[in-house]
Amino acid sequence: MHRYDVVVIGAGLAGLACAKNLLARSMSLKVIVLEARDRVGGRLLWEQNADIGGGWVGPTQDLLLAEIESQKLVTDVQTWSKDIAEKDMCESCGYPEPTLPAEAKVELDAFIAKLDELAKTLITKYGSEPWKCVEDPNADIAQADKLTVEMVMNKNLKHEESKHAMSMICKTILATPPSEVGFLCLLWFVARVGGVAAVGDGPGAAQHLKIRGGTQQVCSGMARGLHVQLGRLVSLVELPPGQPARVHAGGQVYSGERVVVAMAPPLVTQIRFDPPLPEDRQRLQDGMVSGRAIKTFAVYDTPFWLDGPSGPSESRPSFTSLGPVANVFLSEVDGRPSLTGLVVADQADTWTKRTPQELRAAVLAQYHQMYRDPRALTPRLFLSKDWVQEQYSGGCYSALFPPNLLTAAGPALRRPVGRVHWACSEDADRWAGYMEGAMVSGQRCAAEVFQALRPARL
Secondary structure (H helix, E strand, O other): EEEEEEEEEEOOOHEEEEEEEEHHHOOOOOOEEEEOOOOOOOOOOOOOEOOOOOEEOOOOOOHHHHHHOOOOOEEEOOOOOOOOOOOOEEOOOEEEEOOOOOOHHHHHHHHHHHHHHHHHHHHHHHHHHHHHHOOOOOHHHHHHHHEEEEOOOOOOOOHHHHHHHHHHHHHHOOOOOOOOEEEHHHHHHHHHOHHHHHHOOOOOOOOOEEEEEOOOOHHHHHHOOOOOOOOOOOOOOOOOOOOEEEEEEEOOOEEEEEEEEOOHHHHHHHHHHOOOOOOOHHHHHHEEOOOOEEEEEEEEOHHHHHHOOOOOOOOOHHHHHHHOOOOEEEEEEEOEEEEEEEEHHHHHHHOOOOOOOHHHHHHHHHHHHHHHHHHOOOOEEEEEEEEOOOOOOOOOOOEEEEEEEEHHHHHHHHOOOOOEEEOOOOHHOOOOOOHHHHHHHHHHHHHHHHHHHHHOOO
């Protein structure tokens, strides 16, 4: 049996941040990180010179930016359309998006302002314990977990155009349809990222920077100096009373005074615990909904999209109605111009069941309709990564709470179970669901574990 002070399960950002922070507190600690994959990084992945996992860094994501600086990695500002300042031009890709009717725009703006207001109230009053809001005098907050986002939209938005726009906002920032997400979950998310505008497109928001050479470098750099074992799929965690935990992985047994499970809650269901986890923790893991996303890259010899498209926006439908892609970003792959397309939520549900060839055809046909240029149909290279099909990810960007789950089982998200502690982007106080959130969670968990170890070990 291999004996350690701390056994960390998962070599994504949360697990690596936890392990690194523990050793920064005391180099005498024996810490091991076990990873089922043959690589570190979790949902961060660099393949064929493309960032096919999480790919952007926001200007207020301080822990991540500090890690980037410490590793001397280079960042580039995300390129936006040359027409970004032009009225009705989609910021990310230069498509002339149709203008919302005036009344619909006023209605949508008011709805988003109300979201921001409720989210600010929620986090000011309840911080990292939003489930306590059920006694709030404001019914919009107290009743929030009983409703889906879609139900709140249908009640407050009367115009179909504003409903569609808000639905697309929900799908693109959460990779989940509004019919599946609890309204309290959305409020808590908005509160922790700093408002709806913070996760929008354009300069200064969450997609402001990219890391040259890919985000996976951050994890590779953090793993240096740590004891990481790859190809170690954890199947069982034993918690005998009064004894160290025993983690079974890859035919080996690892003993740990403390265990950190650095995985999204739905993935923890793949591990057996003896004795079983408490009922509320199991309910949380079984009930949370994973976001769904497929990331695509169409790589060309020339950026033909900068030549157009022409014609007034009123003559064109929303580009999201033309095919599976909900977000398009200008990018480069191996020095060549590229369109990065995200297929999310219900569209990801549809296309994860189709062949990669069918997806390729649909995405390129969408770009052809958007830019009205036949060159869109003949890229030099087409890449796609279906995160729904990833065994050790089960989707992305993160896991979310459907109605009634956050108030029923939310306290189990962070609460340790005996010697077991939890770290994941979902539980972060800042930038939950983002790379920054994973690092925030990892550092919080490290402090928690360090304090728990002190009487016995330090």
